[in-house]
């Protein structure tokens with residue numbers, strides 16, 4: 167598919183991580199390769215594009231530098247991104263295209279936009295093209311997604327409770343950082359000059375657990391080999407989407423005893439519900455050593471719907487995760503049993519598929535203590551026999567999904583959903 171079409175590299179990374187520096191470096195090192203670049207900036211003036219133009223011989227006059235200003239290519243400028251990439255491809259003068267995203271962009275929707283032209287059956291490209299009136303891309307393909315991580319700011323960003331504004335959408339700093347790490351082919355650990363070896367090794371170990379598939383390269387001032395991020399043929403949508411460490415851990419759980427720099431993971435499973443107030447309290451002060459937690463849970467009193475938990479650094483969000491199959495009408499249950507052959511094995515006579523599966527990834531986690539902590543939030547035998555609706559419940563109420571929308575929390579990466587903060591008031 168890819169040989170005759172132009173390869174596209176997408177650079178993501180937090181504000182100030184070193185995307186523009188990396189871009190300038192590869193432009194200077196591109197040799198005989200003709201590169202076109204597309205720079206996205208949130209402001210009306212594209213500062214990054216000016217920086218690229220200043221420090222390279224690339225220019226917007228010759229149309230090898232395209233600026234997309236005043237919006238984000240992972241949201242409202244998705245159509246403009248496609249059109250710009252299409253224009254550059256049509257010009258036929260370039261060997262590769264490099265896209266620099268804004269610091270608040272999520273890589274998944276950007277990749278989704280760029281791959282819509284290919285056969286992604288579950289993404290329903292037809293609907294997308296009908297809705298937007300945009301023609302599918304044919305002359306180029308997404309080749310490599312790169313995330314630039316600032317080694318110097320990594321821990322601070324993970325622990326920060328800063329909330330960024332992406333054109334009206336609030337994004338938690340730690341959440342965004344984790345999402346950028348979880349969806350990429352190559353991770354550039356930049357600003358290595360500002361961090362000591364032990365810290366670098368620890369960050370690398372964390373990145374490896376969060377994103378086992380990506381190649382991790384250390385860089386200083388974005389000095390990376392062009393061949394490591396351009397025309398690598400590393401990108402594969404389905405692989406990228408299923409490659410996050412938490413997802414792999416949920417699919418093939420194992421207690422990671424062999425810890426590197428104290429980074430471990432484990433899956434917590436329970437077949438009785440959480441007490442809404444005790445679990446909310448636990449989430450209010452979730453242990454700092456947990457870097458990432460994801461999965462679905464059963465909350466007492468919410469017997470129709472599963473709830474998804476997303477923890478990334480200091481950000482804790484919950485979102486609807488679909489109906490429990492046990493809450494569906496009999497004929498829809500039958501359809502679910504046929505679609506998911508493993509479901510029957512896990513079925514409980516009384517509670518059906520209701521239950522909790524959460525993966526926890528962190529540094530220096532005391533697994534035993536965390537399990538006890540989580541178990542303490544489950545209903546006791548006495549509470550199991552009580553009226554669950556009488557428990558205080560400050561979790562958000564989600565609109566009931568259509569029947570038939572059963573939970574598939576283990577397989578779906580809801581990276582683009584908003585979710586709701588759980589720092590709810592008493």
Ligand SMILES: Nc1nc2c(ncn2[C@@H]2O[C@H](COP(=O)(O)OP(=O)(O)OP(=O)(O)O)[C@@H](O)[C@H]2O)c(=O)[nH]1
Pocket residue numbers: 179180181182183184185186187188214268269356357358359360385386387388
């Ligand atoms: N010490 C050090 N500074 C670096 C390194 N890489 C980039 N910088 C500096 O960090 C600052 C931000 O770098 P940029 O390349 O503009 O970062 P960016 O990701 O494009 O930032 P935004 O466009 O704001 O999202 C600049 O002052 C760079 O000179 C590095 O490896 N080491």
